[in-house]
Amino acid sequence: MRTRTLFLSPRVNATGQALADAARRRGMQVETLRDWRVPDEWRGTPGATLYAGPLFADVVAGEPGLGLGLLEAPPDWLARLPYELKGREIEFSTVAEARQLRRPAFVKPPNDKSFPARVYPDGSRLPGPDAVDDDTPVLVSDIVAFAVEYRLFLLDGQVRTGSRYFARGELDVAPLDEDPRRDEVLSFAARLSEMGLPSAVVVDVGLRAEDTPRWAVVEANAAWASGHYACDPDAALDVVLRAARPVAEFTAADRQFLRPLPEVVRD
Structure with a gap:
């Protein structure tokens, strides 16, 4: 049975440390990437998995990096849920459209941290086109506690x-x-x-x-x-191992949920 390898970003947080300990207890290898690139000897590592933030994952997960696929919920998933499961009105939109809001709303990017998720007094307080592209998807929600x-x-x-x-x-x-x-x-x-x-x-x-x-x-x-x-870190690691793994390992049902990764050009 091949050894799995858990890769971590340069800034390892408490969860990364807990997952690393759980991985080592299973006999897995754990490697910390030292910068925003994957060394040649680690590219396409068989059985690789990853714990990292979205921006770092976008750079190292795909080819020519670790060769991983990353599962995530569809960006409009929360907006499409029945009202009885979400308990408030939520619209899937773009940041350009959200900038036209003239009321307070909770606005967040669905699957990354391109700008802060919080209550904005109105759309004029959202980041401008110089900071966030107009077509960036957002979820616009009623304010609830x-x-x-x-x-x-x-x-x-x-x-x-x-x-x-x-x-x-x-x-x-x-x-x-x-x-x-x-x-x-x-x-x-x-x-x-x-x-x-x-x-x-x-x-x-x-x-x-x-x-x-x-x-x-x-x-x-x-x-x-x-x-x-x-x-429980061991149980959480089970989920991470399924969510971040070599692309060929994903079932047809899960492939629709793979995060679109940007093309990364290496020198």
Whole structure:
């Protein structure tokens, strides 16, 4: 059986360290890339996987780098969810269209960090064309508040591990299994299994802060770029291994969810 290799970005965060420890316990190799390029001897490494932010992953994941595919939810996935699962109006648009907004809204890029995700008083406060291309996709959402939020690593539609990460307006981290709402979270998450997600993904869910609290999806995230909070690192690694791997290993069902990677020209 070939040895898998976990590649990390130059700036290894706490999740990267936890995943690296989990990988070593399995006998996997762990390598940290020292800059924004893949050394010749590591290009196309058989059995490679990656944990890194989207900008770094765009540079090193594809050819002529590691030769990986990266799973992520479709950029319009959250907007297309039924209202009873998202709990607010969400529009999939472009930043050029969003700049025409004349009301407060929560605006975010779906699958990267090309500009800050936050509440904007109106569209004029969004980054201009000199900073963000007009056709950059965005999600424009009604402003809502969540009383508590959870991160879930999903594999084949099932929660492999989860963590509370936000409560009462501040960071509040605890394993899902220790949270009193565990069964409610899992029951709501089960409703997402047929909602057009890749086989390996991270979904954040939360309990709306309102007179009649209701569960709703906060957002979907790529497993290969998501923090684990208090999730079990071994279970999270299972999801990362499925989400970032050599392109030839992906099933036909998952290929539709591969992140479009830019062409990278090497000297």
